[in-house]
Amino acid sequence: MTAVTAARPAALPGALRLGVARTRYELRSYFRERDAVVFIFAYPVIMLAIFATVFGRDGDQIGEGPDAIGFAQYFLPGMVATGVMLSSFQSLAISIAVERDEGALKRLRATPLPPSAYFLGKVGQVLVGCLLQVALLLAVAALVFDVPMPTTAQAWTTFAWVFGLGAAAGAVCGVAFSSVPRSGRSASAVVTPVVLVLQFISGVFFRFDQLPSWMQSVASLFPLKWMAQGMRSVFLPDEALQIEVSGSWQHGATAAVLLAWLVVGLVVGVRTFRWRRRDDG
Template sequence: MTAATAPTTRSELARPEALPGTLHLGLVRARLELRQYFRERDAVVFIFLYPVIMLAIFATVFGQDGARVGPDGGTVPFAQYFLPGMVATGVMLSSFQSLAITIAVERDEGGLKRLRGTPLPAAAYFLGKVGQVLVASALQLALLLAVAGLLFDVALPTAPDRWFTFAWVFLLGTAAGSVLGVAFSSVPRTGRSASAVVTPVVLVLQFVSGVFFMYDALPTWMQQIASVFPLKWMAQGMRSVFLPDTYLPMEVAGSWEHPMTALVLAVWAVVGLVLGVRTFRWTRRDAG
């Protein structure tokens, strides 16, 4: 081999292929996350079907006599009254609770450490988690609305502006719940304790945020606590979608407060993102 031909020979050597883009890897990771999610039957039952089961229980126990919705004594079926809260809690379960528990378990079992040692970008991993949450939440809500409409005769909205409100409350709520779930996943010390740490937080928020009770009937101090957290605003935003405007006087502020709902959910999304970046760990605390 002569010096003149050496450069040509080197240029013909096979070059390693570049990795796909982060977005493409995120989509691939999302498909993998979805397969793993639906293989966990307990997760599907207790997270995916929980709002559906709770709506069925409330509608069956209280019947179709109706819940009070306005000063004039107008009523809507109990199933319709509880539907907004079930939609909001479904989003929270599929985003915050699901991610906080599963990421803690993956960290405890060493899955995150092994994943960190691969060429997969960290952003692709988180995109996969968000993609899994979006798809699971959408399927969950589609099933919930189908059950409400077909089995309990809930009159679903037909006005486009109501579905537009549904869309932005859903997206902002999912975003806030997802990043907060990632951030909170660092709180449990082990994967075994994750469910015990995360579930009580979700249950308390459900009870004080107007999911199981009429929000205006709760004590003032409880309303003030709930108004700090996103679930209250998700439930209120969803009430503006599924309840008639005759319910408006029963809201604490006397309005649906759409701008405040968007602001609070957006702020929590930013707070969760900042906390997640600062506190997320790929390994257990005792791993060094």
């Protein structure tokens, strides 16, 4: 008598392996949107060129003597921080809202793909996009504007953890904020003003110590101010501490605020994320 064994369905790969595969898919989709990619990659470079040219046209510098800092060098950290925010928070908040509005998330939820793999793919896309964007910005700053790059392992270590925490916090907050726009068409109109306001009050376009005190206090509640300050500690000499409001780089506070926003983004995202449009039940 021959025993008949029922065929078992093949097991799905692990979430990490699926997340890597999803990252590749997200990157292909991301770079196919050439207009959005060009804007996100070019925006910090263009803004750095504008500010370095306008403020430094007469050879002006911040400070005097051998400790003077060129405007291109001073504005570079803020542009690095805003580039990370564009590639993480703004990119995900808009793209996920559009995917939800077009029904892509609803269809994806009906597949065997674990939700964790989808979000890992988004985070992977953000990290790769941020790395490429920052690499381009630093290359332009060094080659075109002669901005000196850090030369110590300590400085690059600081850059790594500020970049990593900033990109992670921006990504999870972008996922959480993607539920705010009522439709994909309104996503840019809802998300972009938030990013612009934060740039103006966080020391990206202006020296942070010259902003009104109330504006400094508001900016201190949000991660962009701390990312910019953390990046200043990497790309500016210690002599620049004299123009910091606190007189310190505040690395501990930077890490604490970015971690807090990472946790807040995760909690809010888990509680509010929707796979369907508002009018789809």
